Amino acid sequence: MEGRAKDVASFAEKIQRKGGKYVDPMAEVTDLAGIRIITYYLEDVERIASIIRREFSVLEEHSGDKQAELADNEFGYASFHLVLELGENRRRLLEWSQFGGIKAEVQVRTALQHAWAAVNHKLDYKSSQDIPREMRRRLFRLSALFELADEEFSQIRRAGLKISAAYEREMGRGEYDLEVNVDSVAAWARIDSKAHRVREIAQELGWDVVDDPNSVRAVDRTDLVRLAISQGMSTVGDLSNFLDEVDSLIEPVLRKLGEADGDDEAASSVEDLVTQIILVCKKLPVEVWNNYYQPEVQFEEARSLVP
Template sequence: MENAEQEYEETVSTLREMAPHLESLMRALTAAEGIPIHYIVSRVKTKFSTLQKLNRPGKNYTGIGDLTDVLGIRIVTYFPDDVDAVADVVKREFSVDGENSIDKRALLDPDRFGYLSLHFVAKLGEQRAALAEYVRYSNVAFEIQVRSILQHAWAEIEHDLGYKSSSTVPREIRRRFSRLAGLLELADSEFTEIKRFLGERDDAIERAGETAEEVPLDEETLFVFVQRDPVITALDRKVSRALKMNLEPPQREYAVLLLHCTKGMGINTWQELSDRLKSASKVLYDFMVTWILDLYKDVSEPDLGGLDAVPPGLGVYYLYLWNIASGNIPAEAYDFESLSKARDYTVRLQSLPGGAQSG
């Protein structure tokens, strides 16, 4: 036991040093493949857990070098198909010990409860192990666990309840566990199908591009529209430059607000919206800049009452406001002061040469 404790102390410093490198490496590799990851975390077994495993009955460990999971890294994905994508990365980038690696998804009987995950035992790949920053870790074996977020939730709850083996679980609890496992597996499958459907839909919208006369506007199509339509993207860039503001990344939440605006204007398709923006682009630009500069007097201040950057698609909102101020659609819930300002700007801008379009 004393020798094991000494060996642990000699080994653990290297493992603790390696752990953050391994985390960073996996983040970089999965990001390069475009795999969405919930989180990646590493851990080094405690001395107590390590010594307990070394002295487990029925095992003939000769020392810590026989253990392959003292250093471990856990990768939690959002979807179960991403577990397979991560597995492909691991197999390609590391030297995997196939004999000691295990896919628990393939072992689980249909009438048994338990969590599904992949467990790899691996070392650094030959080329990476030869690099100066990794050479000292070239012979270190470690464990990589990969599971989806729902699989992880199952494992954490099961662990918290204290059940390590199904043989210790009362029959009624086993039945409940089985039902829950089925529900989680179904949920994982449905989330994957939803992701696939939305991906195929976005691809179809992307292919439609500027010729999308028949593409109906909804949250998804409008989200793509504000990123791809040349009229709205040009207007966003022009306004952001005039206001000396950054252009925000696109947000789906903002597309929900813009969808309310398009419905209020009676606009139902991608092409209709693009045409309306194009016909009003000059006066709309003047209207936006005049309104925002008056509302936020000093644009150099970091806090502009909530508008510190231009969200993609802002022109759609101001097209809506322009139509309200012009009397083309009902004022709805706009406060009197804002509506009076908007109407004043509308009258002023419409009186300018070339500014008579109402949008």
């Protein structure tokens, strides 16, 4: 998110430039405050716009999807603009009442739309008519590629969710001969009984464990995949079998590792905990531990618990 308040000089310049258009500038200028929200995926733009519409009074006549307003052959790659003011519920609150009637503008765009806008600002072409003929086709083609990339990212995201759901269905049927990758590990951590046992033990010992699978850090899963494969665990079944073999060590190992000072405030995930258990129970050298975590004496002590 990015935000700014229009400064006095800019406000005055806009009033003068419009040449008497405004009768009551404080009420009529729509961008006294501006917020930009940048998303990763196209579908999140509409989701965020829906949230804004629920929380504020949106002036639809000044709002809309600027991309949808472009003709098929028109140059540009725009974003979603919403002009809003406080809704009745907020205007009645004392702390908000002074802002009643004041308008603000919110832009919601994807990261690629934001990149296009930044480059386009430097080029300083406002419309296709401004572009030299020899450059026009190249810029049309480039803006189309940006749009296509946005759509492909969304398609890849949806495909990943489908693959993850398929992994869960297969594991639910007892099929664990599935390759270790980020999606299969995420599904395994959600439904496997051994993974659940690791979570329960850690929570009983006072570990702060992530409850929402969508909040797990990507690095936790990539680290587990990388380590598991390096140790010959090529399927999620291998992960479960390993935890079964070291079951009696899980509690004392996590207890010892939990005695760290804990200057990292981020909650641990099941994937993160399993990575630490593998490092300890495989008695890997400190140098390998240091590839994943900060050096700490608890690793040496936890490793000494392993026969």
